[in-house]
Amino acid sequence: IPLERTRNFSIIAHIDHGKSTLADRLLEITGTISPGEGNKQVLDRLQVEQERGITVKAQTASLFYTHNGEEYLLNLIDTPGHVDFSYEVSRSLQACQGVVLLVDANKGVQAQTVANFFLAFTSDLAIVSVVNKIDLKNADPDRAIAQMQRLFDCDPDKVCRISAKLGTNVQSVLTAVIEDIPPPSQCRRDEPLRALIFDSWFDRYKGCVPLVAVVDGQLAAGDVIVSSQSGQSYEVREVGLLRPQETPATQLCAGQVGYLHANIRTATEAQVGDTLYLKGQSVTPLAGFRRAKPMVYAGVYPMDQSQVPNLRSAIERLTLNDSSVSVQVESSAALGQGWRLGFLGLLHMDVFTQRLQQEYDSEVVVTSPSVPYKAKIFGAKNIKKYRGDEIEINGPAQFPDVMIVSEFMEPMVMGTIITPDAYFGAVQALVMERRGHQSEATNIDNERIMVRATMPLSEVVVDFYDELKSLTSGYASFDYEDAGYETTNLSKLVILLNGEPVEELSLIVHTSRARSIGRAVCARLAESIPRQMFSVAIQAAVGGKILARADVKALKKDVLAKCYGGDISRKMKLLKRQAEGKRRMKRIANIDIPRETFVKVLKR
Numbered sequence: 243i244p245l246e247r248t249r250n251f252s253i254i255a256h257i258d259h260g261k262s263t264l265a266d267r268l269l270e271i272t273g274t275i276s277p278g279e280g281n282k283q284v285l286d287r288l289q290v291e292q293e294r295g296i297t298v299k300a301q302t303a304s305l306f307y308t309h310n311g312e313e314y315l316l317n318l319i320d321t322p323g324h325v326d327f328s329y330e331v332s333r334s335l336q337a338c339q340g341v342v343l344l345v346d347a348n349k350g351v352q353a354q355t356v357a358n359f360f361l362a363f364t365s366d367l368a369i370v371s372v373v374n375k376i377d378l379k380n381a382d383p384d385r386a387i388a389q390m391q392r393l394f395d396c397d398p399d400k401v402c403r404i405s406a407k408l409g410t411n412v413q414s415v416l417t418a419v420i421e422d423i424p425p426p427s428q429c430r431r432d433e434p435l436r437a438l439i440f441d442s443w444f445d446r447y448k449g450c451v452p453l454v455a456v457v458d459g460q461l462a463a464g465d466v467i468v469s470s471q472s473g474q475s476y477e478v479r480e481v482g483l484l485r486p487q488e489t490p491a492t493q494l495c496a497g498q499v500g501y502l503h504a505n506i507r508t509a510t511e512a513q514v515g516d517t518l519y520l521k522g523q524s525v526t527p528l529a530g531f532r533r534a535k536p537m538v539y540a541g542v543y544p545m546d547q548s549q550v551p552n553l554r555s556a557i558e559r560l561t562l563n564d565s566s567v568s569v570q571v572e573s574s575a576a577l578g579q580g581w582r583l584g585f586l587g588l589l590h591m592d593v594f595t596q597r598l599q600q601e602y603d604s605e606v607v608v609t610s611p612s613v614p615y616k617a618k619i620f621g622a623k624n625i626k627k628y629r630g631d632e633i634e635i636n637g638p639a640q641f642p643d644v645m646i647v648s649e650f651m652e653p654m655v656m657g658t659i660i661t662p663d664a665y666f667g668a669v670q671a672l673v674m675e676r677r678g679h680q681s682e683a684t685n686i687d688n689e690r691i692m693v694r695a696t697m698p699l700s701e702v703v704v705d706f707y708d709e710l711k712s713l714t715s716g717y718a719s720f721d722y723e724d725a726g727y728e729t730t731n732l733s734k735l736v737i738l739l740n741g742e743p744v745e746e747l748s749l750i751v752h753t754s755r756a757r758s759i760g761r762a763v764c765a766r767l768a769e770s771i772p773r774q775m776f777s778v779a780i781q782a783a784v785g786g787k788i789l790a791r792a793d794v795k796a797l798k799k800d801v802l803a804k805c806y807g808g809d810i811s812r813k814m815k816l817l818k819r820q821a822e823g824k825r826r827m828k829r830i831a832n833i834d835i836p837r838e839t840f841v842k843v844l845k846r
């Protein structure tokens with residue numbers, strides 16, 4: 243199929259607006275799957291995606307469709323629908339010339355619609371506007387279209403009105419894709435091969451399977467390809483299209499999208515953003531992508547230390563499929579050996595840990611999340627420990643002495659919130675409380691308002707979305723983009739037990755929040771530390787200054803109290819049991835603390 247009859251496009255939408263349902267219908271209409279398979283949301287392959295109804299990893303399908311008597315190849319590149327994955331969205335978009343922007347006729351434009359629109363718009367992609375769910379009783383497609391016209395400046399007469407569920411008008415989407423999205427005309431078939439890796443997954447038998455967009459030339463089994471990044475070469479065993487299962491083909495030509503098998507053993511050998519070329523030819527690598535940078539860190543520990551090897555191999559296997567998770571070994575006196583994992587966002591963290599438990603059957607303890615802070619160091623050159631002027635702080639253990647810090651910085655995001663008018667005041671108050679500053683408020687029609695505000699990421703990762711939802715009875719939607727770093731005031735909140743600092747309980751907090759967070763942590767600890775033979779003072783301090791305190795009263799636990807002389811063997815049994823219980827405790831500052839206490843306090 244010639245380039246002029248090839249289209250590469252994505253569907254972008256707010257979560258639940260019907261992207262997967264529309265993708266299924268398109269697969270059916272083009273005969274890629276039979277109608278019986280429908281409604282299973284074929285492209286959402288992973289179990290967690292099926293269960294939670296969200297698309298995590300971008301999936302792709304090649305469709306053949308006859309329009310005006312000519313056959314077209316339409317490559318549908320699915321994108322994840324959630325804020326955390328906007329990196330994956332933008333990298334999928336690089337393989338496209340256009341997008342289908344899908345809006346629920348009932349709900350109208352939502353925060354993710356806006357964020358996704360800007361991603362597509364700034365990438366200069368053609369946009370096909372579609373209103374979905376016109377079959378719903380309360381559907382108001384005219385209102386949704388008016389919002390789209392106001393925010394995205396689209397032509398209201400060109401918006402497709404469809405029901406993805408019933409299949410109504412879905413053909414019109416394919417027609418618009420063919421007529422309004424340009425072919426990949428920058429591709430050249432008579433030039434040496436250049437193929438961009440835009441996704442990859444791990445197969446137990448075939449190793450790492452890269453998904454490529456062939457930009458120039460062609461690729462076939464038997465070719466020897468070279469990775470521009472590593473210089474390693476591989477013999478191609480098979481190439482093919484995703485329909486959506488792997489379907490072998492004789493070759494992939496410029497303008498096409500498909501997979502290749504080449505016995506690539508690890509994901510690091512074939513990184514997303516890498517350019518492949520044929521051995522012996524010299525080409526200029528294609529512009530890659532910005533690497534995903536973890537923005538939320540959390541400790542992950544096995545429930546039981548004997549599960550360390552199991553958890554290790556589970557994490558290794560999962561990160562083969564998701565190279566955006568960063569992994570570092572971490573050990574804690576209280577929780578034992580574990581890992582510090584870096585995620586793109588909170589949902590990413592939830593999804594990953596859920597997969598750990600589901601697919602590998604290991605229970606994990608996930609500690610409260612933190613964000614990467616930065617600090618500028620005074621005269622850093624004289625202090626050997628710090629190589630640069632600026633250090634990154636990924637956890638309390640890395641918090642530097644404030645005496646040598648000239649400036650702290652924290653990651654910020656630009657948040658988009660869309661809410662019914664009635665909750666505008668409440669939303670503004672929440673944004674303020676979370677140290678945000680509103681930069682814009684726009685009426686998108688006479689009932690809804692869009693608020694844009696910069697907020698510290700650390701405030702967003704802690705229940706912001708939950709609170710926004712409950713404040714607005716579930717009506718507000720939220721999305722965010724990276725907005726760089728801003729100067730801030732940070733303190734390390736140290737928790738002391740009977741005067742001794744306990745490193746694993748300390749936290750990095752905004753200085754204005756130190757006292758209130760300190761109080762809350764002390765109270766939580768006082769509730770969960772069991773009473774000891776002596777009383778325990780729990781204190782929260784910043785730089786030696788005590789900000790909060792709680793106490794656990796003493797208790798004399800005499801296990802023999804109920805034994806009246808006599809029965810020696812029973813006495814021995816009780817003493818033995820007490821000793822075993824002790825072994826399961828951690829001794830910190832002479833205080834016996836069960837592992838469960840740490841789990842309870844550290845878990846989010």
Ligand code: GDP
Pocket residue numbers: 255256257258259260261262263264283295296323374375376377378404405406407408
């Ligand atoms: P996604 O999160 O954008 O992938 O959305 P889904 O495709 O998973 O759809 C979310 C929900 O909306 C599902 O329960 C679908 O059955 C439903 N849905 C999708 N399209 C339509 C439609 O055209 N009409 C109706 N009534 N429901 C739809």
Ligand code: MG
Pocket residue numbers: 261262263286295296297323
């Ligand atoms: Mg979906």
